[in-house]
Amino acid sequence: MKHYILDTFNVINKINLSKSHKKDAQTSVSVLIELIKNYQSKYPSYRFTLVCDGRIDEPINLVGKIQLVNSGNQSADTIIKQIIDKEPVRTNLVVVSSDLEVYAYAKAQMCSVLTAENFLKLIEHTPQQKNKSRETIKEKPYAPSKREIEEYKNYSELKMSKLTYGVVGLGKVGYAICRKLIQSGQLKWIVTSKQAKEIDFPGNVQIYSAIEQTKEPVSVVAIATSDGVFEKIVNDICEISTERKICEIAFHFSGATSREVLRPLGEFGIKTLSLHPMQTFGEYRENIFDGIFWGCDCTADDFKIARRIISDIGGVAHLLDEKILRNKPLYHAIGVSVSNFLQGVVEFARLQCENLSLSPSDVLLPILRTSFENAFSAIEQGKQVPITGPVARADTERIKIHLENLKNHSQYADEYRQLTLFLASILHKQGKISQDAYNKMLEILKEIQ
Structure with a gap:
C-alpha cells in the first residue's frame, strides 16, 4: 500500500x-x-x-x-x-x-x-x-x-560533505554562532579584535586579528560584524582571493542590509547570501537558535545552500520575497519592535518597582508571563494582540493621575506619556477607541508636560 x-x-x-x-x-x-x-x-x-x-x-x-x-x-x-x-x-x-x-x-x-x-x-x-x-x-x-x-x-x-566555517566578528551574534559550530567541530578560525586569552572556546580554533592572517581555506565565511564594516571585509576577502582561495560561500547576518554589499565577491566565484536570525542575543543559551525564523536574502538556486548552513546552526530557513527585500529595513524593524522595545518597556516597569522599593521578581514575573502568553496565543491564532488597561478603556482620568504622580515622583513621566500615545494611536487606528476618546487622551498628554 x-x-x-x-x-x-x-x-x-x-x-x-x-x-x-x-x-x-x-x-x-x-x-x-x-x-x-x-x-x-x-x-x-x-x-x-x-x-x-x-x-x-x-x-x-x-x-x-x-x-x-x-x-x-x-x-x-x-x-x-x-x-x-x-x-x-x-x-x-x-x-x-x-x-x-x-x-x-x-x-x-x-x-x-x-x-x-x-x-x-x-x-x-x-x-x-x-x-x-x-x-x-x-x-x-x-x-x-x-x-x-x-x-x-x-x-x-x-549534503555528504561537512561544511567548515570561519567567523569574522565576535560580538553577541558571532559568539553564539561560534559556540554552535564548535560543538560540531566545524569552526576552523575566528577573526576578532579580542585577545586570544579573552576567548574561552575549546579545541583547535585559530584566532586571528585580521582576515589576511588566515591560512586555512574554509567552506563558508560568516560575517558577524556591524554593517558599517562589511565593505572593508569584502575588500579584504577580494584582495586575498586574487592570490588564494579563502572560501566557497560568504554571508552576513544583517537584517537591514542586503546581500548586494557582498556582490564583489562573486567575481572570485564566491556565492553570497544574507542570512538573518530573527532572535535577540542579549544572553547566550544553548537552545538560542532552536526553531527561530531565518530570513534568507539569496537566489532561489542558492536557497539550498542557505538551508544547509542553517541546518548546521539551528532554526528554520525562509526565502524572503522581493517585496520584503525592497523594504528590508522595515523587516528588520519587526525584530527591533519585539525584542528591543519590549525589553525597554519591561525595564521601565522594573525601574518603577525599585522606585517604590518593591521586588521586581515578585511583582513583574507573574504579570509578565501572563501578558506574554496572551500575546503568544493571539499571534499563534492569527488574531490581534490584546491591549488592556486605562488606554484601552479610554480612561483619561486614570491616565491623568498616573502622569501627575510620575511627574512628581519619577523621572520617567515622559516615557509613560510616549507609551500611552503609542498605544492610543494603535487602538484608534484599529477602531477600538473613538475619535472623541482619542482626542481627549491627546489633550491630557499635552496638558501634563
Missing part, C-alpha cells in the same frame, strides 16, 4: 492557480485535496499525508486516508524527514517534492520520490476506468530529467 508524503506548498506552487488562490493557503490546500481525492478514487488503498509549513486549519474536504500535518515552528522538510525516519519499512513511501534537500534525503532513505511536477501529471492524468478492475490500473512512471538528476547529485554531494 503506497503512502504519499507531500511537501504541500511545494506542490501547490506548481498548480495552475490564480495569484489570489495561491496567497490563500486554505483555498489552495483544498484545491490540492480535490485533485488527490479524484486520483484516490481509482486507488482507494493509497494514503496521502500533506505536510504544510506553519499552521492552517483543517480543510472541510479532508476525508478518508488523506491526512494534513502542520509543521508549526519547524519546517515542512523537517517533519517529512521525521515521518520517513519513523517508518520501519520505507519501500512503500513516495515522497513528493521538487525541493532538492527533501528529494535527496528521501532517495538516501530508500524511498520512492516524485517531483511536484510529475506528481501533478500523475494525478491529473489518471486513466479512466473502462471495464477494468482497480487492481489492473497502472501508474505511468515518471523520472526526473537529466538536469534534475545532476542537481540532485550535486546537492547530495553538498
